[in-house]
Amino acid sequence: MNEKRNRSKVSGTKNDRLTIYDIAQELHISIATVSRALNGKEDVSDETRKRIMEAAREMGYKASRSASSLSRKEKRFAVLFPELIHDYNNEIRRGIEKEVEELREYHLSVDMLTIQGDPEIFASKLRELSADGYDGAIVLSSVGEARLSELLREMKLSRMAVATVTTDLDRDVRVFNVQSNGGVAGRMAGELLSLLTGPGAKAALVTGQLTSQVHKSTAEGFLEEARRQGLEIAGIYEHYDQPAKAYECAETVIREHPDLSGIYLATANSVTFCSRLAELGYAGKIKLVASDVFPKMIEFIRSGLVYATIFQNPFDQGRLATRYLFEHLVEGREFGGNRILLDPQIVIRSNLELYEKKLLDVMSEDVLF
Amino acid sequence: MNEKRNRSKVSGTKNDRLTIYDIAQELHISIATVSRALNGKEDVSDETRKRIMEAAREMGYKASRSASSLSRKEKRFAVLFPELIHDYNNEIRRGIEKEVEELREYHLSVDMLTIQGDPEIFASKLRELSADGYDGAIVLSSVGEARLSELLREMKLSRMAVATVTTDLDRDVRVFNVQSNGGVAGRMAGELLSLLTGPGAKAALVTGQLTSQVHKSTAEGFLEEARRQGLEIAGIYEHYDQPAKAYECAETVIREHPDLSGIYLATANSVTFCSRLAELGYAGKIKLVASDVFPKMIEFIRSGLVYATIFQNPFDQGRLATRYLFEHLVEGREFGGNRILLDPQIVIRSNLELYEKKLLDVMSEDVLF
DNA sequence: CTGTTAGCGCTTTCAG
DNA sequence: CTGAAAGCGCTAACAG
Numbered sequence: 059m060n061e062k063r064n065r066s067k068v069s070g071t072k073n074d075r076l077t078i079y080d081i082a083q084e085l086h087i088s089i090a091t092v093s094r095a096l097n098g099k100e101d102v103s104d105e106t107r108k109r110i111m112e113a114a115r116e117m118g119y120k121a122s123r124s125a126s127s128l129s130r131k132e133k134r135f136a137v138l139f140p141e142l143i144h145d146y147n148n149e150i151r152r153g154i155e156k157e158v159e160e161l162r163e164y165h166l167s168v169d170m171l172t173i174q175g176d177p178e179i180f181a182s183k184l185r186e187l188s189a190d191g192y193d194g195a196i197v198l199s200s201v202g203e204a205r206l207s208e209l210l211r212e213m214k215l216s217r218m219a220v221a222t223v224t225t226d227l228d229r230d231v232r233v234f235n236v237q238s239n240g241g242v243a244g245r246m247a248g249e250l251l252s253l254l255t256g257p258g259a260k261a262a263l264v265t266g267q268l269t270s271q272v273h274k275s276t277a278e279g280f281l282e283e284a285r286r287q288g289l290e291i292a293g294i295y296e297h298y299d300q301p302a303k304a305y306e307c308a309e310t311v312i313r314e315h316p317d318l319s320g321i322y323l324a325t326a327n328s329v330t331f332c333s334r335l336a337e338l339g340y341a342g343k344i345k346l347v348a349s350d351v352f353p354k355m356i357e358f359i360r361s362g363l364v365y366a367t368i369f370q371n372p373f374d375q376g377r378l379a380t381r382y383l384f385e386h387l388v389e390g391r392e393f394g395g396n397r398i399l400l401d402p403q404i405v406i407r408s409n410l411e412l413y414e415k416k417l418l419d420v421m422s423e424d425v426l427f
Numbered sequence: 428m429n430e431k432r433n434r435s436k437v438s439g440t441k442n443d444r445l446t447i448y449d450i451a452q453e454l455h456i457s458i459a460t461v462s463r464a465l466n467g468k469e470d471v472s473d474e475t476r477k478r479i480m481e482a483a484r485e486m487g488y489k490a491s492r493s494a495s496s497l498s499r500k501e502k503r504f505a506v507l508f509p510e511l512i513h514d515y516n517n518e519i520r521r522g523i524e525k526e527v528e529e530l531r532e533y534h535l536s537v538d539m540l541t542i543q544g545d546p547e548i549f550a551s552k553l554r555e556l557s558a559d560g561y562d563g564a565i566v567l568s569s570v571g572e573a574r575l576s577e578l579l580r581e582m583k584l585s586r587m588a589v590a591t592v593t594t595d596l597d598r599d600v601r602v603f604n605v606q607s608n609g610g611v612a613g614r615m616a617g618e619l620l621s622l623l624t625g626p627g628a629k630a631a632l633v634t635g636q637l638t639s640q641v642h643k644s645t646a647e648g649f650l651e652e653a654r655r656q657g658l659e660i661a662g663i664y665e666h667y668d669q670p671a672k673a674y675e676c677a678e679t680v681i682r683e684h685p686d687l688s689g690i691y692l693a694t695a696n697s698v699t700f701c702s703r704l705a706e707l708g709y710a711g712k713i714k715l716v717a718s719d720v721f722p723k724m725i726e727f728i729r730s731g732l733v734y735a736t737i738f739q740n741p742f743d744q745g746r747l748a749t750r751y752l753f754e755h756l757v758e759g760r761e762f763g764g765n766r767i768l769l770d771p772q773i774v775i776r777s778n779l780e781l782y783e784k785k786l787l788d789v790m791s792e793d794v795l796f
Numbered sequence: 797c798t799g800t801t802a803g804c805g806c807t808t809t810c811a812g
Numbered sequence: 813c814t815g816a817a818a819g820c821g822c823t824a825a826c827a828g
Contacts, residue, residue: 077821088799093823101797123532124493125821128804163492165804245777253622283777401781404773408614408652412770446805457815462807470813494805497820534820 076120081113096121098390123389127164133387134167135194136187140175142200145352146326146372149417150198150223153376161384168380177202181209188218193387196379197222197232203271207231221383223375226271226397233386234393236379236400238370240272243402244279244324247347250366250404251320252287254345259319262292262311266299266325276324292318301330308334312344320345326370329354336363351405351413359410369403369413444491450482465490467759492758496533502756503536504563505556509544511569514721515695515741518786519567519592522745530753537749546571550578557587562756565748566591566601572640576600590752592744595640595766602755603762605748605769607739609641612771613648613693616716619735619773620689621656623714628688631661631680635668635694645693661687670699677703681713689714695739698723705732720774720782728779738772738782 078092085092087106095102095110096119102110113119137154139147151170158168173180180199187195197220199206207228210220219233226235251261261284268274277294284291292315297304308331312318323331326349335344341363348355348367358364378398385391405413447461454461456475464471464479471479482488506523508516520539527537542549549568556564566589568575576597579589588602595604620630630653637643646663653660661684666673677700681687692700695718704713710732717724717736727733747767754760774782 075821079821089822090800090824091798093821094798097823103797106797122497122821124497125804126823128491128493128497128806128821129823130804131824239781242778242781246775249775249777402778404775404778406615406618406773408618409611409771409773412608412611444805448805458806459808459816460814462805463814466807472813475813491805494820495807497805497822498807499820500808 075122076117081110081117081119084117085109085113121389123164126388130165132165132167133193133384134169134191135196135383135387136169136171136192137196138180138183139170139172139198140200141172142175144327146350147198149372150376153373154196154380157377157380161380164384164388166384175200177205177209180206181213184210184220185213192218194219194221194383196383197227199225203227219383219386221379223379224272229395234382234396234398236375236382236398237272238375238402239399240276241279243349243368243370244276245283246368246402246404247322247324248280248283248287248289251322251345251347252284252289254365255289255319257288258290260290260292260315260317261320261322262315262318263294264307264311264321264323264328264331265294265296266327267296273325280322280324297331299325299327304328304330305334307331308338312338312340318344320347323348326350326352332358332363351417353417356410356414359405359407366404366406369405371400371403373416374400445486445488450479450486450488453486454478454482490758492533495757499534501534501536502562502753503538504565504752504756505538505540505561506565507549507552508539508541508567509569510541511544513696515719516567518741519745522742523565523749526746526749530749533753533757535753544569546574546578549575550582553579553589554582561587563588563590563752565752566596568594572596588752588755590748592748593641598764603751603765603767605744605751605767606641607744607771608768609645610648612718612737612739613645614652615771615773616691616693616737617649617652617656617658620691620714620716621653621658623734624658624688626657627659629659629661629684629686630689630691631684631687632663633676633680633690633692633697633700634663634665635696636665642694649691649693666700668694668696673697673699674703676700677707681707681709687713689716692717695719695721701727701732720786722786725779725783728774728776735773735775738774740769740772742785743769
């Protein structure tokens with residue numbers, strides 16, 4: 059059979075690796091079959107496949123990523139962005155691009171697509187990609203999570219794997235989701251705000267819209283911690299990420315609660331709100347805790363208008379989603395439909411520079427990777 | 428010459444990669460020579476080497492890590508730990524082990540050594556390893572940075588690359604160093620403490636010993652920010668990481684400054700200090716900001732004895748050092764003798780669970796890598 | 797459904 | 813100092 063194999067002869071390579079040759083030998087079959095079985099290809103009898111899988115597990119076989127990516131066909135996936143690219147999404151994109159660059163070494167190619175923000179169009183694009191033989195897709199849909207889930211469920215994308223970042227779909231139509239740990243972020247904001255205003259003070263929550271799952275858990279975390287800290291919640295305001303609404307919202311909030319001590323701005327798009335608040339002369343008076351770090355926010359913190367912001371790590375979200383989808387596609391890594399939550403971080407003036415640096419392309423390489 | 432090469436024929440592999448074949452062809456030499464030159468092997472004439480390097484650069488050649496690690500001899504390096512393994516070093520070790528496991532795929536093998544903490548012994552061990560053909564070493568020496576630097580400079584470890592974590596050596600005797608951004612950590616502590624105590628309050632700094640470079644920059648950062656925030660610095664206390672000294676130190680501090688409002692505990696080994704302070708009845712009275720997260724510290728924060736702690740990410744320090752040393756060894760990545768500084772993070776009660784989880788082996792996979 | 801075989805891109809003997 | 817050739821471990825045609 060595989061007689062050509064004469065181990066322990068050449069190269070300085072140490073000879074201890076367990077390969078498909080070993081398991082083929084053990085089972086008296088060819089390496090090709092082993093390879094096929096291990097990669098879940100169709101053309102293997104159930105019987106044989108079972109024996110192979112079992113042997114592999116028992117012998118503790120672990121495929122060599124190097125060898126496989128050297129011979130494998132290129133894996134392809136697409137990234138679907140909604141049309142509206144704001145700072146946050148842009149950071150996610152940068153994270154994806156960064157990781158893609160590293161994974162090119164392993165024979166991955168990725169196409170970035172911008173899609174008009176309507177669940178129907180997203181769905182049909184996905185179906186098209188699937189038909190075109192794409193192996194996977196990362197979806198960043200801004201709206202219509204429920205509707206899109208429904209559509210995807212109906213069409214059953216043959217073999218294409220879908221992952222989501224920040225915005226999520228139903229568990230059964232995607233492999234995994236990566237987002238920030240909203241619950242903890244909300245609680246951190248609550249704790250900081252209470253520290254800033256003192257106990258028993260009056261605080262408000264300003265957010266995008268609560269129908270979004272991420273925003274909802276952030277809000278819940280905040281309210282929970284606020285309660286714990288004895289903050290009085292004056293109200294919850296949604297501005298639907300529309301500047302006009304946010305502008306108006308700022309006025310409404312202070313009109314309704316002239317004695318307000320603090321506000322948690324739970325979404326990244328609160329610039330207008332902040333600016334308006336400052337215009338109205340509330341700069342130092344109301345303590346602000348915000349979300350994320352983007353150029354405008356850096357100014358706000360530096361000037362003291364905003365005391366702290368909770369960084370949600372969009373860059374790493376993109377990066378991780380890319381890597382995980384790759385591992386799923388190539389190595390069959392499973393995620394059980396789980397959400398992968400990244401740690402939010404507190405940014406105040408003294409560590410602001412670290413996050414400012416991340417925004418530039420400097421990136422200084424660190425962590426992680 | 429390399430006639431066996433017939434590109435664009437087989438496999439589904441896309442055909443666009445620039446390989447050593449291309450550059451060999453271009454220069455009318457063999458791929459073996461190209462490979463040798465690119466890897467800095469001895470046996471290549473200066474003339475040829477120069478031509479090859481230049482061609483490679485011009486053509487934008489980038490070696491395939493997969494292909495190389497598939498054929499390469501195993502790279503070996505050693506990790507030298509000081510005898511005293513406390514929580515912090517242990518986390519570094521875990522980080523190293525984690526990364527080593529991932530890099531085994533790329534033919535890396537690592538030995539962990541525990542060394543008696545004396546510069547002379549460290550040096551002679553390093554010289555021995557170098558003679559044994561080790562390609563690199565990561566050093567975590569606890570004391571005698573200056574002396575060890577001197578010894579290493581004298582002996583000139585043939586070709587072995589040395590990297591350091593946390594504790595550093597002189598730039599010319601190691602390739603790079605990884606540590607936490609002490610300066611920023613100190614400033615963060617300063618800002619938080621000032622927020623907790625209010626402006627103009629009296630605060631003290633308690634640290635291990637200031638001869639260590641990391642601790643020194645942390646202290647400087649703290650003092651700078653304290654000044655900025657208008658904190659009055661009552662004093663700087665060193666306890667040399669000795670429990671007995673720390674115990675005593677707690678008493679000294681409150682005796683000398685009964686009106687103290689806050690303390691920054693700048694090193695990880697301040698448990699005794701904290702406990703003693705609590706015993707003396709100063710639990711709620713003096714605001715504490717500490718360093719790092721380890722089991723005992725988690726309790727302190729949960730109970731409110733310590734308000735915040737600055738996490739210095741030892742796990743990632745170990746991990747990154749390992750990866751970078753690997754990249755240096757295998758891909759010739761250069762660091763210009765630089766320090767690689769990781770971002771310190773603020774831990775308060777509401778995000779404590781995230782860091783607690785990191786300590787368990789759960790690690791939940793996230794980031795980074 | 798299974799086996800044979802030709803590489804992926806690179807490094808390392810082994811001969812000159 | 814340089815070249816030829818044999819693999820590293822795996823996958824993808826291509827035959828059966």
